[in-house]
Amino acid sequence: MNWLKRAKQGIKTWRKRDIPDGLWEKCPSCGEILYRKELIKLLSVCPKCRYHFRIDAFTYIGILTDRNSFTEMDAGLVSGDPLGFRDSRKYRDRVKDARRKTGMNSAIATGTARLDGRKVVLAVMNFGFMGGSMGSVVGEKITRAARRAVQERIPLIIVSSSGGARMQESILSLMQMAKTSAAIALVSNNAIPYISIITNPTTGGVAASFAFQGDVIIAEPKALIGFAGPRVIRETVGEELPEGFQRSEFLLEHGMIDMIRSRQELKGVLGFVLDSLMRGAATRVKEEHREHDRTTISLIR
């Protein structure tokens, strides 16, 4: 008997898919087959290799904040098409598709929330919305979020994931790097702590602006982080890329970030950092007031 040949015609194997959709997920990093419900409980982190599956903005918000504490701001802002941009498709159509696909109006959700009871302003980018690219809406929402943090004197946390500036708004997108930087400068000058959390991937205009302006910068394990994308570097410069190049671990080694933490650990670390820095921020305000009192006193005299 031949075990290798099919004895009869017409015998069908099951479709070459050993896992039905929806129930199981394969880790792209180590190949481990994971039960989806279990994976979600683990905050979409592979238990074997710590690979962080991509999650959308609201899932992230759920992980970082106290239940039902997130109040969204500026959810109604949507992209216009200031330049009438058109490549193979119209920009407006691309935005429409992204809105339908993600259920969000833009590539970022911003709002106020509580993190183990502490009030914070939180902004989380959504890579699923046109690659998390930054155009005028992302720039405006970050700016408003930052100003809100200053107004209320509460810390600012931004979770980045973005391919960079949005090409379809060209020069206006580029300017959002300057605009968000102005907003972060305002936060910094008011001694409001700003913690930047960098997730996979964060490159280009977002990396070269607010993502790297945090007082404390935390990255998820193995996230791709850099200015130019690896393909661009390889192509334009013809240089071979070293092992682990532009991954979180590489950046930590080169002194570019403070630490690498997985999603499960983030809330705890954030709490400690915020408590420590906010105490200082409060004393600084008191001192400024003292200074003010003294001048008032001298005026009265």
Place this chain on the structure above:
Amino acid sequence: MGVRMLEFESPVYELEGRIEKLKRGGCSESSSEVARLEERLQDLERRIYRDLSPWDRVLLARHPQRPTTRDYISMICDDFLELHGDRCFGDDTAIIGGIARIEEKRLMVVGHEKGRNTKEKIRRNFGMARPEGFRKTLRLMRMAEKYSLPIVSFIDTPGAYPGVGAEERGQSRAIAENLKEIFDIATPVVVVIIGEGGSGGALALAVGDRVLMLENAVYSVISPEGCAAILWKSKERAPDAAASLRLTARDCLECGVVDTVIEELHGASHRDPEGNAAVVKRELLAFIKELEDLPADVLLGARREKYFSIGYFEGKGI
């Protein structure tokens, strides 16, 4: 030096050659002919350089004979002392900076330098800065603030250098740091985009109180070639990408990204470098004068508001 020209420029150079020949001939009846041709030349310049496609402007912005930062410094400043190094790692020759004097005025000048001939271009890395360059710029800008020197920044770069070393030494961080710190540097900053304003590498030096742009300069978030490669899957479509990106000076003025467009004499700045430099100098000094006496908090507040107001979106916030 041989004249290198773009295809659409050739009628201008042809006519110029004829005038030159007639002049050299020197006979009396040719002088009226010369005058007639010179008038025609002016007309031709106006026609050819006015109605250019965005892609033609990209070519002009990259023209091998277009004046670079060094040319502007030597044509505008009476004295210039270059300062080197970021005090961290090295000296990036893609960016030059130093103390300058124009008449009685002292300034800090920084800018990208692409280089003129092949050898110098390689030495200057074609004006593509590494983190050292951005850190040097920031060091000089802080010094300028400390000693109340206004800052003039010339922009001319294809972009920040996408290399392994640059990434290792924190290209993103270096640009991010400049973008944030400029909002605290309490001295007037006037920016002139003289050639290519290429993405983040340009912007790192291009945030200021007043942004001037030469008529044939271009400014965009990505090079037309890069954009075409991503959105059209073909670098050949760069001219289409250039049109879509709206990267000309007029477009940037319309978007509120630049404050003034400086018209280039004789159609393009490489056709009359001295004349153009004189215009740039006049404009620069006027803007510095306007900004100089503002109190620091007014200056910084206005700078911040200027950038807060840039952007276009629909819908309302809640």
